[in-house]
Amino acid sequence: MASQSTDPNAPTGGRVRRFALRYWVALILLVLAAVFIAQNRDPVGIHILWITVSAPMWLFFTVLLVVGILVGLLLRRRRRS
Structure with missing residues (x-):
């Protein structure tokens, strides 16, 4: 064996x-x-309330990703051991 x-x-x-x-x-x-x-390097305009921000689209998506990760970390539930 x-x-x-x-x-x-x-x-x-x-x-x-x-x-x-x-x-x-x-x-x-x-x-x-x-x-x-x-x-996605071309600048695009994003309207946030009364402000218009112009930046590359990939930058906006990166900011949204970071915000999503932060929200997920803040709202995650802790597992019981």
Whole structure:
């Protein structure tokens, strides 16, 4: 009978694959973000109440992403352990 390691810190094939998958997904998202920024460099006007702001569209989307992340962090529920 083959002995199996019971060390929880020992690297496993599944853990290594999952780790590599995270980097691939991050790399793909980074490339997509770069393509999005390259294609959306034209300035657009956004009307906020009585103010008109002109900036590249990718900048507006980045600001919206940050606001969404902050709202998500403020409203997240803590899990019970």
